[in-house]
Amino acid sequence: MSHFSAPPGLPDDLADVLSVLVELPFAVLEPGLVAAALDSSPDAVADTLPRLADLGLLQAHPTTGLWEFPNERRVSPLPARPPDPGAQLDRLQRAVAWWLASLVAAERQLAPWHRPVAIAPRWGHGPAQPLTFDSSEHARAWVVAQAGNVIAVIAGAALRWDHIAWRATLAASRTLWRVRPDPGVQLLCSNWAVGAVKDGGSRQEIRAVLLARSGAARQVGQYSDACDDADAVLYFAEEDGDKRHRGDARHAMGSALLAAGRAEPARERFTEALAVREEVGDERAVALTRLLIGLCHREAGDPRRALAELDVARGLLARVGDQFDQARALAYTARVRADLGAPVEAVADLKKAATLFAGVRADPWWARCVTWLATSHPDAVHERAWHLLTEAVQAFGDNYHVDQTAALAALAAHAKRRRP
Incomplete structure (x- = not known):
């Protein structure tokens, strides 16, 4: 400067x-x-x-x-x-x-x-x-x-x-x-916070920043590090008798395993997390774990069980007023409906999810949802898909490079199929 x-x-x-x-x-x-x-x-x-x-x-x-x-x-x-x-x-x-x-x-x-x-x-x-x-x-x-x-x-x-x-x-x-969303900044924040807290923070503070770093490491693909941090949280939580953080740690571990493509061990960790979270009585935490159990079932090729879990998660999230995660549940539900051969219902859910994302101004998530929406449209609706994808690319900016690349690829594919 x-x-x-x-x-x-x-x-x-x-x-x-x-x-x-x-x-x-x-x-x-x-x-x-x-x-x-x-x-x-x-x-x-x-x-x-x-x-x-x-x-x-x-x-x-x-x-x-x-x-x-x-x-x-x-x-x-x-x-x-x-x-x-x-x-x-x-x-x-x-x-x-x-x-x-x-x-x-x-x-x-x-x-x-x-x-x-x-x-x-x-x-x-x-x-x-x-x-x-x-x-x-x-x-x-x-x-x-x-x-x-x-x-x-x-x-x-x-x-x-x-x-x-x-x-x-x-x-x-x-x-x-x-x-x-910038996973690099989130990892920088949590890495620094862990170092600061270890010098004199309480056990609760240490668990909080380790959970944050586990999530940030998962977002940048450092799955082993994410699991290590979640495991450390679980160890401290069990020593201290903190049920809430025990559930959080198992959920974080399952999230890392799912992101790494290990759906079955992830589902086992989520099942353990769900039992603890239901015992604690945290409806939102229960909903988020059920949402990811649904994704595990989808990865395992069982869309009907996936849909059942996602429906429960969506209902709980609507009840607690978390519009952002309700939108996530709707978007994933739409993808499962598409797997089940119900494109009309899938598009309807994606539209609802996009409206919720727009309502909370989660623009990059809205753009991701719109990308799915555009590529879910029947082949005859080229012009609408083209406009949706163009909006998505503009909204991504520099925030989600992977998703932006996917949107650009879809945009190029649709450009080749546009009507003269």
């Missing part, structure tokens, strides 16, 4: 704020974050960021209404204001604590069934006026804008906020993957 100098004669209030901004590692700035660093209130700094933007020292973020340094350049620290290391660390910790509390608030809005691990600040102050979110759309837009900040906080962990920042990276990885 290049630097440029602040202009001479900058008003004192702007100079004070600017001297703090250049210390913070955050890529995206906003009044609440800056106010937390200054131990002030958002109202007190509300007009400061626009004034700095008027001077060309900041610019509005193109989509979120937040602020960032222009063209990835960061203003050089003002030479007349040498940093005080103690005060600087206080500001950093206050800013990170505010950001963490806001991320957790967004996670609760977007996925209230998540079980956030409570972290008490290990220093003398807590977050000042964290953000609140009045809708899922508000929370989703804010979280998407934080993608650069996640990496920045990890990169700055050497500045000794690791005891609090790992929770932020975990919250980010669990909320970002739906709206901006």
Whole structure:
């Protein structure tokens, strides 16, 4: 990142704020974050960021209404204001604590069934006026804008906020993957979080980050590592008598085995997980395990048993209000219906799934669903398939390279079959 100098004669209030901004590692700035660093209130700094933007020292973020340094350049620290290391660390910790509390608030809005691990600040102050979110759309837009900040906080962990920042990276990885899925970033988040927590975290915290890393490793094809992390969680959970994490660990192990193409041992792990999760009474967890048992049956060539499990999963997910995973269940149900020779029903389910994905703004998942929908249409509907696939390719962007490749291949195939 290049630097440029602040202009001479900058008003004192702007100079004070600017001297703090250049210390913070955050890529995206906003009044609440800056106010937390200054131990002030958002109202007190509300007009400061626009004034700095008027001077060309900041610019509005193109989509979120937040602020960032222009063209990835960061203003050089003002030479007349040498940093005080103690005060600087206080500001950093206050800013990170505010950001963490806001991320957790967004996670609760977007996925209230998540079980956030409570972290008490290990220093003398807590977050000042964290953000609140009045809708899922508000929370989703804010979280998407934080993608650069996640990496920045990890990169700055050497500045000794690791005891609090790992929770932020975990919250980010669990909320970002739906709206901006990037398995590499998720693995980076969870790898770093595991290292941070092992130095002084509780057993519950260690289990939470190992589960997150197991999922991230599975997403990038590191199936052996994913199983190892799940096995470690199971060991700790059995030692500590934590039934919920025992079920989670077996589910994570089954997920890795299924992704590796080992459907039968995966089904065994899922069956064990299901028994524990039913005993705990977590309906959503039960639904997710049944969903994957359904996929195991499909891989084993038993679509009728697959359909029965997916129907149960879909009903449970609808009851708990998880539209995202309900859409996943519908999409997989559609593929099983296609296996059973029911294309009309399959297309109807895919359309419902696409509507649900669109409703929660899970764009890459919507695009995946639309790709399936386009390739499920009867051969006579070339033009509709062409338009659907074009939309899917545009929506994938750089998020799901494998699926984008599949969509492009399907698009090319349909292009050859288009009507003159």
